[in-house]
Amino acid sequence: MSLFSRFMDGWRKYRKPGYYDEFDYHWTMTIDLDKCTGCEACVTACQAENNIPIVGEEEIAKGREMQWIRVERYWEGEYPNAKLSFIPMMCQHCDAAPCETVCPVGATYHNQDGLNTQIYNRCIGTRACAVYCPYEVRYFNYYDHEWDSPLEQQLNPEVTVRGKGVMEKCTFCIQRIREAKDVAKDDDRRRVQDGDVQPACVQSCPSKALVFGDRKDTESQVYQSMNDPRNYRVLDELNTDSSVFYLKKVDA
Amino acid sequence: MNISIVPALKVLRPAAMLVIVVLVGLVLGYWANATFVPGYSPEQPIAFSHKIHAGDNEIPCLYCHTQARRSPSAGVPAVSKCVGCHLEVATEKPQIRLLMSYWENREPIPWIKVHDLPDFVHFTHKRHVLANIECQTCHGPVETMDRITVSSRAVNGSAQVGKPWKMGLCLNCHRENEVVNGTDCWTCHK
Numbered sequence: 001m002s003l004f005s006r007f008m009d010g011w012r013k014y015r016k017p018g019y020y021d022e023f024d025y026h027w028t029m030t031i032d033l034d035k036c037t038g039c040e041a042c043v044t045a046c047q048a049e050n051n052i053p054i055v056g057e058e059e060i061a062k063g064r065e066m067q068w069i070r071v072e073r074y075w076e077g078e079y080p081n082a083k084l085s086f087i088p089m090m091c092q093h094c095d096a097a098p099c100e101t102v103c104p105v106g107a108t109y110h111n112q113d114g115l116n117t118q119i120y121n122r123c124i125g126t127r128a129c130a131v132y133c134p135y136e137v138r139y140f141n142y143y144d145h146e147w148d149s150p151l152e153q154q155l156n157p158e159v160t161v162r163g164k165g166v167m168e169k170c171t172f173c174i175q176r177i178r179e180a181k182d183v184a185k186d187d188d189r190r191r192v193q194d195g196d197v198q199p200a201c202v203q204s205c206p207s208k209a210l211v212f213g214d215r216k217d218t219e220s221q222v223y224q225s226m227n228d229p230r231n232y233r234v235l236d237e238l239n240t241d242s243s244v245f246y247l248k249k250v251d252a
Numbered sequence: 253m254n255i256s257i258v259p260a261l262k263v264l265r266p267a268a269m270l271v272i273v274v275l276v277g278l279v280l281g282y283w284a285n286a287t288f289v290p291g292y293s294p295e296q297p298i299a300f301s302h303k304i305h306a307g308d309n310e311i312p313c314l315y316c317h318t319q320a321r322r323s324p325s326a327g328v329p330a331v332s333k334c335v336g337c338h339l340e341v342a343t344e345k346p347q348i349r350l351l352m353s354y355w356e357n358r359e360p361i362p363w364i365k366v367h368d369l370p371d372f373v374h375f376t377h378k379r380h381v382l383a384n385i386e387c388q389t390c391h392g393p394v395e396t397m398d399r400i401t402v403s404s405r406a407v408n409g410s411a412q413v414g415k416p417w418k419m420g421l422c423l424n425c426h427r428e429n430e431v432v433n434g435t436d437c438w439t440c441h442k
Contacts, residue, residue: 160442
Protein backbone atom coordinates (compact mmCIF):
# COMPACT_ATOMS: atom_id res chain seq x y z
CA MET A 1 0.00 0.00 0.00
CA SER A 2 1.37 3.35 -0.90
CA LEU A 3 2.09 5.95 1.71
CA PHE A 4 -0.60 8.22 0.30
CA SER A 5 -3.39 5.64 0.42
CA ARG A 6 -2.37 4.70 3.96
CA PHE A 7 -2.57 8.32 4.92
CA MET A 8 -6.00 8.65 3.30
CA ASP A 9 -7.19 5.51 5.11
CA GLY A 10 -6.04 6.92 8.42
CA TRP A 11 -7.61 10.26 7.61
CA ARG A 12 -10.97 8.70 6.73
CA LYS A 13 -10.88 6.63 9.91
CA TYR A 14 -9.99 9.71 11.91
CA ARG A 15 -12.89 11.60 10.42
CA LYS A 16 -15.33 8.85 11.37
CA PRO A 17 -17.30 9.55 14.52
CA GLY A 18 -15.69 7.86 17.47
CA TYR A 19 -12.86 6.60 15.24
CA TYR A 20 -14.75 3.33 14.79
CA ASP A 21 -15.50 1.89 11.37
CA GLU A 22 -18.39 0.03 12.85
CA PHE A 23 -19.91 -0.09 16.29
CA ASP A 24 -20.16 -3.38 18.16
CA TYR A 25 -23.55 -2.52 19.59
CA HIS A 26 -25.24 0.76 18.84
CA TRP A 27 -27.27 1.57 21.92
CA THR A 28 -30.18 3.82 21.14
CA MET A 29 -33.16 5.18 23.00
CA THR A 30 -36.46 6.43 21.70
CA ILE A 31 -38.80 8.60 23.70
CA ASP A 32 -42.43 8.78 22.64
CA LEU A 33 -43.47 12.27 23.67
CA ASP A 34 -47.10 11.50 22.85
CA LYS A 35 -46.99 8.88 25.60
CA CYS A 36 -44.93 10.86 28.13
CA THR A 37 -47.06 12.16 31.00
CA GLY A 38 -44.28 14.11 32.66
CA CYS A 39 -44.54 12.12 35.89
CA GLU A 40 -40.77 12.23 36.50
CA ALA A 41 -40.58 8.60 37.56
CA CYS A 42 -37.52 8.35 35.30
CA VAL A 43 -35.84 11.19 37.17
CA THR A 44 -36.37 9.49 40.51
CA ALA A 45 -35.28 6.10 39.23
CA CYS A 46 -32.13 7.59 37.75
CA GLN A 47 -31.34 9.42 40.97
CA ALA A 48 -31.59 6.19 42.93
CA GLU A 49 -29.79 3.96 40.45
CA ASN A 50 -26.80 6.17 39.75
CA ASN A 51 -25.97 7.56 43.21
CA ILE A 52 -26.82 11.09 42.17
CA PRO A 53 -26.58 13.44 45.13
CA ILE A 54 -29.37 15.74 46.30
CA VAL A 55 -27.64 19.12 46.13
CA GLY A 56 -30.24 21.16 47.99
CA GLU A 57 -32.21 24.31 47.40
CA GLU A 58 -29.33 26.80 47.62
CA GLU A 59 -27.15 24.98 45.12
CA ILE A 60 -30.00 24.61 42.65
CA ALA A 61 -30.56 28.37 42.86
CA LYS A 62 -26.92 28.76 41.78
CA GLY A 63 -27.58 26.50 38.79
CA ARG A 64 -25.69 23.54 40.19
CA GLU A 65 -28.47 20.99 40.04
CA MET A 66 -27.72 17.33 39.49
CA GLN A 67 -30.14 15.26 37.47
CA TRP A 68 -28.85 13.03 34.73
CA ILE A 69 -32.33 13.08 33.22
CA ARG A 70 -34.66 16.01 33.59
CA VAL A 71 -38.16 16.64 32.29
CA GLU A 72 -38.37 19.99 30.58
CA ARG A 73 -41.76 21.68 30.46
CA TYR A 74 -43.01 23.91 27.66
CA TRP A 75 -46.17 25.95 28.03
CA GLU A 76 -48.13 27.09 25.04
CA GLY A 77 -50.96 29.60 25.16
CA GLU A 78 -52.60 31.33 28.11
CA TYR A 79 -54.91 29.96 30.78
CA PRO A 80 -57.56 28.54 30.28
CA ASN A 81 -56.34 27.41 26.86
CA ALA A 82 -52.84 26.57 28.07
CA LYS A 83 -51.17 23.50 26.72
CA LEU A 84 -48.27 21.78 28.40
CA SER A 85 -45.76 19.50 26.72
CA PHE A 86 -42.84 17.61 28.19
CA ILE A 87 -39.51 16.56 26.91
CA PRO A 88 -37.26 14.28 28.99
CA MET A 89 -33.69 15.37 28.35
CA MET A 90 -30.60 13.35 29.10
CA CYS A 91 -27.20 12.77 27.50
CA GLN A 92 -27.94 12.13 23.83
CA HIS A 93 -24.83 9.98 23.33
CA CYS A 94 -24.07 11.82 20.10
CA ASP A 95 -21.99 9.92 17.57
CA ALA A 96 -20.34 13.22 16.68
CA ALA A 97 -20.26 14.61 20.18
CA PRO A 98 -18.96 18.14 20.72
CA CYS A 99 -17.92 17.29 24.30
CA GLU A 100 -15.51 14.60 23.14
CA THR A 101 -13.50 16.92 20.94
CA VAL A 102 -12.82 19.34 23.76
CA CYS A 103 -11.78 17.11 26.68
CA PRO A 104 -8.04 17.73 27.18
CA VAL A 105 -7.45 14.44 29.03
CA GLY A 106 -9.66 12.06 27.05
CA ALA A 107 -11.97 11.47 29.99
CA THR A 108 -14.90 11.53 27.63
CA TYR A 109 -14.66 9.64 24.36
CA HIS A 110 -16.76 7.43 22.13
CA ASN A 111 -16.55 3.74 22.82
CA GLN A 112 -17.15 0.75 20.60
CA ASP A 113 -20.81 0.48 21.63
CA GLY A 114 -21.69 3.95 20.38
CA LEU A 115 -21.74 5.32 23.91
CA ASN A 116 -20.36 8.63 25.02
CA THR A 117 -18.28 7.68 28.04
CA GLN A 118 -17.34 9.65 31.10
CA ILE A 119 -14.36 8.30 33.06
CA TYR A 120 -14.44 9.86 36.50
CA ASN A 121 -10.91 8.99 37.61
CA ARG A 122 -9.47 10.56 34.49
CA CYS A 123 -11.56 13.74 34.65
CA ILE A 124 -9.71 16.82 35.90
CA GLY A 125 -12.78 19.05 36.01
CA THR A 126 -12.13 21.65 33.33
CA ARG A 127 -15.90 21.75 32.67
CA ALA A 128 -15.15 22.46 29.00
CA CYS A 129 -17.39 19.55 27.97
CA ALA A 130 -20.34 21.13 29.78
CA VAL A 131 -19.75 24.34 27.86
CA TYR A 132 -19.59 22.48 24.54
CA CYS A 133 -22.67 20.34 25.19
CA PRO A 134 -25.63 21.84 23.30
CA TYR A 135 -28.12 19.84 25.39
CA GLU A 136 -26.83 21.08 28.78
CA VAL A 137 -26.88 17.61 30.26
CA ARG A 138 -23.47 17.47 31.93
CA TYR A 139 -23.34 18.06 35.65
CA PHE A 140 -20.37 19.05 37.75
CA ASN A 141 -19.62 18.05 41.33
CA TYR A 142 -18.91 21.33 43.06
CA TYR A 143 -18.59 19.55 46.42
CA ASP A 144 -18.04 16.15 47.92
CA HIS A 145 -21.69 15.36 48.47
CA GLU A 146 -22.76 13.43 51.51
CA TRP A 147 -25.79 11.30 52.12
CA ASP A 148 -27.58 11.71 55.45
CA SER A 149 -27.64 8.50 57.43
CA PRO A 150 -29.13 5.99 56.68
CA LEU A 151 -29.36 7.04 53.01
CA GLU A 152 -25.72 6.12 52.34
CA GLN A 153 -26.81 2.51 52.87
CA GLN A 154 -28.85 2.59 49.66
CA LEU A 155 -26.02 3.66 47.37
CA ASN A 156 -25.62 1.43 44.35
CA PRO A 157 -22.35 -0.52 44.77
CA GLU A 158 -22.10 -0.99 41.00
CA VAL A 159 -21.73 2.75 40.42
CA THR A 160 -18.83 4.91 41.54
CA VAL A 161 -19.69 7.65 44.01
CA ARG A 162 -18.25 10.70 42.32
CA GLY A 163 -16.03 13.05 44.25
CA LYS A 164 -15.51 16.79 44.12
CA GLY A 165 -14.28 18.30 40.86
CA VAL A 166 -15.60 15.60 38.54
CA MET A 167 -18.00 15.93 35.64
CA GLU A 168 -20.79 13.39 35.34
CA LYS A 169 -23.69 12.59 33.05
CA CYS A 170 -26.09 9.90 31.90
CA THR A 171 -24.28 6.66 31.05
CA PHE A 172 -27.28 4.75 29.62
CA CYS A 173 -26.84 2.74 32.87
CA ILE A 174 -23.52 1.22 31.80
CA GLN A 175 -23.53 -0.98 34.92
CA ARG A 176 -26.68 -2.70 33.63
CA ILE A 177 -25.21 -3.09 30.14
CA ARG A 178 -22.09 -4.67 31.64
CA GLU A 179 -24.27 -6.93 33.77
CA ALA A 180 -26.26 -8.03 30.71
CA LYS A 181 -23.03 -8.80 28.83
CA ASP A 182 -21.85 -10.81 31.84
CA VAL A 183 -25.08 -12.84 31.87
CA ALA A 184 -24.81 -13.31 28.10
CA LYS A 185 -21.34 -14.81 28.57
CA ASP A 186 -22.66 -17.15 31.26
CA ASP A 187 -25.18 -18.44 28.74
CA ASP A 188 -22.40 -18.93 26.15
CA ARG A 189 -23.79 -16.12 24.06
CA ARG A 190 -21.64 -13.44 22.58
CA ARG A 191 -24.45 -10.96 21.97
CA VAL A 192 -26.88 -9.32 24.30
CA GLN A 193 -30.42 -9.86 23.11
CA ASP A 194 -33.13 -7.26 22.75
CA GLY A 195 -34.83 -6.65 26.07
CA ASP A 196 -31.90 -7.85 28.19
CA VAL A 197 -30.89 -4.32 29.11
CA GLN A 198 -33.15 -1.64 30.47
CA PRO A 199 -31.77 1.55 31.95
CA ALA A 200 -33.45 2.67 35.17
CA CYS A 201 -35.51 5.35 33.40
CA VAL A 202 -36.86 2.89 30.83
CA GLN A 203 -37.68 0.34 33.50
CA SER A 204 -39.59 2.85 35.61
CA CYS A 205 -41.59 4.54 32.83
CA PRO A 206 -45.25 3.75 33.60
CA SER A 207 -46.53 4.63 30.11
CA LYS A 208 -43.68 2.80 28.32
CA ALA A 209 -42.73 5.98 26.51
CA LEU A 210 -39.05 5.12 26.65
CA VAL A 211 -37.57 2.27 24.63
CA PHE A 212 -33.95 1.20 24.77
CA GLY A 213 -32.01 -1.25 22.66
CA ASP A 214 -29.45 -2.00 20.00
CA ARG A 215 -30.03 -0.14 16.74
CA LYS A 216 -27.98 -2.68 14.79
CA ASP A 217 -30.48 -5.44 15.62
CA THR A 218 -33.19 -4.81 13.01
CA GLU A 219 -35.64 -7.02 14.92
CA SER A 220 -35.38 -4.92 18.05
CA GLN A 221 -38.17 -2.79 19.39
CA VAL A 222 -36.02 0.30 19.36
CA TYR A 223 -35.19 -0.13 15.66
CA GLN A 224 -38.86 -0.21 14.75
CA SER A 225 -39.62 2.67 17.04
CA MET A 226 -36.82 4.89 15.71
CA ASN A 227 -38.12 4.39 12.17
CA ASP A 228 -41.52 5.69 13.17
CA PRO A 229 -42.57 8.57 10.88
CA ARG A 230 -42.97 10.86 13.90
CA ASN A 231 -39.28 10.65 14.79
CA TYR A 232 -36.97 13.61 15.14
CA ARG A 233 -33.80 14.39 17.05
CA VAL A 234 -33.30 17.41 19.26
CA LEU A 235 -30.99 20.04 17.71
CA ASP A 236 -30.44 17.79 14.71
CA GLU A 237 -29.28 20.84 12.74
CA LEU A 238 -26.06 20.81 14.80
CA ASN A 239 -25.13 17.46 13.18
CA THR A 240 -24.42 15.86 16.53
CA ASP A 241 -25.87 12.59 15.20
CA SER A 242 -27.40 11.79 18.57
CA SER A 243 -28.56 8.35 19.71
CA VAL A 244 -31.78 9.49 21.36
CA PHE A 245 -34.79 9.76 19.10
CA TYR A 246 -37.97 11.59 20.05
CA LEU A 247 -41.37 10.73 18.63
CA LYS A 248 -43.94 13.49 18.48
CA LYS A 249 -46.96 14.18 16.35
CA VAL A 250 -46.60 17.77 15.23
CA ASP A 251 -49.82 19.74 15.32
CA ALA A 252 -50.24 21.32 11.92
CA MET B 253 19.39 54.40 31.18
CA ASN B 254 20.34 50.77 31.25
CA ILE B 255 17.61 48.20 31.67
CA SER B 256 18.75 44.79 32.80
CA ILE B 257 16.96 41.71 34.05
CA VAL B 258 19.95 40.65 36.16
CA PRO B 259 18.73 42.30 39.41
CA ALA B 260 15.38 40.59 39.02
CA LEU B 261 17.09 37.23 38.50
CA LYS B 262 19.26 37.78 41.57
CA VAL B 263 16.17 38.24 43.69
CA LEU B 264 14.79 34.97 42.31
CA ARG B 265 17.94 32.96 43.09
CA PRO B 266 16.86 31.69 46.57
CA ALA B 267 13.46 30.74 45.22
CA ALA B 268 15.05 28.83 42.31
CA MET B 269 17.41 27.02 44.70
CA LEU B 270 14.46 26.04 46.87
CA VAL B 271 12.57 24.66 43.87
CA ILE B 272 15.61 22.61 42.79
CA VAL B 273 16.16 21.23 46.29
CA VAL B 274 12.49 20.26 46.57
CA LEU B 275 12.49 18.58 43.15
CA VAL B 276 15.64 16.58 43.92
CA GLY B 277 14.14 15.64 47.29
CA LEU B 278 10.95 14.42 45.65
CA VAL B 279 12.82 12.28 43.14
CA LEU B 280 15.10 10.82 45.84
CA GLY B 281 12.14 10.19 48.10
CA TYR B 282 10.21 8.41 45.36
CA TRP B 283 13.22 6.24 44.56
CA ALA B 284 13.93 5.44 48.22
CA ASN B 285 10.27 4.61 48.83
CA ALA B 286 10.12 2.29 45.84
CA THR B 287 13.43 0.59 46.71
CA PHE B 288 13.66 0.30 50.48
CA VAL B 289 10.12 0.47 51.92
CA PRO B 290 8.69 -3.05 52.08
CA GLY B 291 5.31 -3.81 50.53
CA TYR B 292 2.12 -3.56 52.51
CA SER B 293 1.81 -6.60 54.77
CA PRO B 294 -0.33 -5.86 57.82
CA GLU B 295 -0.41 -8.09 60.88
CA GLN B 296 -3.73 -9.92 60.87
CA PRO B 297 -5.88 -10.60 63.98
CA ILE B 298 -5.09 -14.30 63.61
CA ALA B 299 -1.73 -15.36 62.22
CA PHE B 300 -3.36 -17.34 59.43
CA SER B 301 -0.79 -18.89 57.11
CA HIS B 302 -1.58 -19.40 53.44
CA LYS B 303 1.70 -21.38 53.23
CA ILE B 304 0.35 -24.08 55.55
CA HIS B 305 -3.13 -24.20 53.99
CA ALA B 306 -2.64 -23.54 50.28
CA GLY B 307 1.03 -24.53 50.06
CA ASP B 308 1.77 -27.52 52.29
CA ASN B 309 -1.74 -28.98 52.44
CA GLU B 310 -2.70 -27.94 48.90
CA ILE B 311 -6.20 -26.76 49.69
CA PRO B 312 -7.58 -25.11 46.52
CA CYS B 313 -8.14 -21.34 46.75
CA LEU B 314 -11.80 -21.75 45.80
CA TYR B 315 -12.44 -24.12 48.72
CA CYS B 316 -12.45 -21.13 51.09
CA HIS B 317 -12.90 -18.20 48.68
CA THR B 318 -16.06 -19.76 47.26
CA GLN B 319 -17.60 -16.53 45.99
CA ALA B 320 -14.79 -15.93 43.50
CA ARG B 321 -16.44 -18.03 40.79
CA ARG B 322 -19.88 -16.50 41.08
CA SER B 323 -19.55 -12.91 42.23
CA PRO B 324 -17.41 -9.84 41.64
CA SER B 325 -15.88 -10.20 45.10
CA ALA B 326 -13.82 -13.27 46.03
CA GLY B 327 -15.07 -13.02 49.59
CA VAL B 328 -13.45 -13.84 52.89
CA PRO B 329 -14.71 -17.15 54.32
CA ALA B 330 -16.97 -17.04 57.36
CA VAL B 331 -15.66 -18.26 60.71
CA SER B 332 -17.81 -21.37 60.27
CA LYS B 333 -15.67 -22.34 57.28
CA CYS B 334 -12.53 -22.36 59.45
CA VAL B 335 -14.29 -24.13 62.28
CA GLY B 336 -15.58 -26.77 59.85
CA CYS B 337 -12.09 -28.25 59.82
CA HIS B 338 -10.62 -26.92 63.04
CA LEU B 339 -13.14 -28.60 65.31
CA GLU B 340 -10.98 -31.65 64.55
CA VAL B 341 -7.69 -30.38 63.16
CA ALA B 342 -4.88 -28.88 65.31
CA THR B 343 -7.27 -27.90 68.10
CA GLU B 344 -4.53 -27.37 70.70
CA LYS B 345 -2.54 -24.67 68.88
CA PRO B 346 -2.81 -21.18 70.41
CA GLN B 347 -3.95 -19.53 67.16
CA ILE B 348 -6.73 -22.10 66.77
CA ARG B 349 -7.86 -21.40 70.33
CA LEU B 350 -7.99 -17.72 69.35
CA LEU B 351 -10.12 -18.72 66.37
CA MET B 352 -12.44 -20.72 68.62
CA SER B 353 -12.86 -17.71 70.91
CA TYR B 354 -14.24 -15.78 67.93
CA TRP B 355 -16.49 -18.76 67.15
CA GLU B 356 -17.80 -19.01 70.71
CA ASN B 357 -18.39 -15.24 70.96
CA ARG B 358 -20.19 -15.37 67.59
CA GLU B 359 -18.01 -12.58 66.23
CA PRO B 360 -16.53 -12.19 62.75
CA ILE B 361 -12.75 -12.04 62.51
CA PRO B 362 -11.70 -8.45 61.66
CA TRP B 363 -9.36 -9.38 58.82
CA ILE B 364 -7.41 -6.51 57.28
CA LYS B 365 -7.76 -6.16 53.51
CA VAL B 366 -4.37 -6.30 51.77
CA HIS B 367 -5.17 -6.30 48.06
CA ASP B 368 -7.48 -3.34 47.73
CA LEU B 369 -8.66 -1.55 44.61
CA PRO B 370 -9.89 2.05 44.48
CA ASP B 371 -13.68 2.40 44.54
CA PHE B 372 -13.79 3.58 40.94
CA VAL B 373 -12.46 0.23 39.69
CA HIS B 374 -15.10 -2.45 39.25
CA PHE B 375 -13.09 -5.63 38.90
CA THR B 376 -15.03 -8.86 38.80
CA HIS B 377 -13.49 -12.11 40.05
CA LYS B 378 -16.20 -14.23 38.43
CA ARG B 379 -15.23 -13.56 34.81
CA HIS B 380 -11.54 -14.06 35.49
CA VAL B 381 -11.94 -17.28 37.49
CA LEU B 382 -14.29 -18.70 34.85
CA ALA B 383 -11.66 -17.84 32.22
CA ASN B 384 -9.30 -20.16 34.15
CA ILE B 385 -6.87 -17.43 35.13
CA GLU B 386 -4.76 -18.58 38.08
CA CYS B 387 -5.23 -16.57 41.27
CA GLN B 388 -1.44 -16.25 41.49
CA THR B 389 -1.38 -14.26 38.23
CA CYS B 390 -2.43 -11.16 40.12
CA HIS B 391 -2.07 -12.12 43.79
CA GLY B 392 1.51 -13.44 43.55
CA PRO B 393 2.83 -16.64 45.13
CA VAL B 394 0.25 -16.71 47.93
CA GLU B 395 0.92 -20.40 48.66
CA THR B 396 4.44 -19.49 49.83
CA MET B 397 3.42 -16.62 52.10
CA ASP B 398 2.98 -16.99 55.84
CA ARG B 399 1.53 -13.50 55.95
CA ILE B 400 -0.02 -11.97 52.84
CA THR B 401 2.02 -9.22 51.21
CA VAL B 402 0.80 -7.09 48.32
CA SER B 403 2.01 -8.51 45.09
CA SER B 404 1.82 -7.52 41.47
CA ARG B 405 2.98 -8.87 38.14
CA ALA B 406 5.68 -7.58 35.80
CA VAL B 407 5.12 -7.27 32.07
CA ASN B 408 7.15 -10.45 31.49
CA GLY B 409 4.79 -12.38 33.77
CA SER B 410 7.05 -12.67 36.83
CA ALA B 411 5.58 -11.95 40.25
CA GLN B 412 6.60 -8.71 41.95
CA VAL B 413 6.10 -9.24 45.67
CA GLY B 414 5.78 -5.99 47.57
CA LYS B 415 4.60 -3.90 44.63
CA PRO B 416 1.02 -2.65 44.60
CA TRP B 417 -1.31 -3.12 41.65
CA LYS B 418 -1.38 -0.50 38.93
CA MET B 419 -3.65 -0.24 35.92
CA GLY B 420 -0.85 -1.57 33.70
CA LEU B 421 -1.30 -4.98 35.31
CA CYS B 422 -4.86 -5.18 33.98
CA LEU B 423 -4.14 -3.62 30.58
CA ASN B 424 -1.06 -5.73 29.78
CA CYS B 425 -3.04 -8.90 30.36
CA HIS B 426 -6.09 -7.65 28.43
CA ARG B 427 -3.83 -6.75 25.49
CA GLU B 428 -1.86 -10.01 25.56
CA ASN B 429 -4.99 -12.14 25.60
CA GLU B 430 -6.77 -9.89 23.10
CA VAL B 431 -9.86 -9.50 25.24
CA VAL B 432 -12.78 -8.29 23.10
CA ASN B 433 -13.08 -4.55 23.76
CA GLY B 434 -10.90 -5.18 26.81
CA THR B 435 -9.18 -1.82 26.78
CA ASP B 436 -12.36 0.25 26.78
CA CYS B 437 -12.40 2.35 29.98
CA TRP B 438 -16.00 1.37 30.72
CA THR B 439 -14.92 -2.25 31.01
CA CYS B 440 -13.77 -1.50 34.57
CA HIS B 441 -14.53 2.14 35.36
CA LYS B 442 -18.23 3.01 35.55
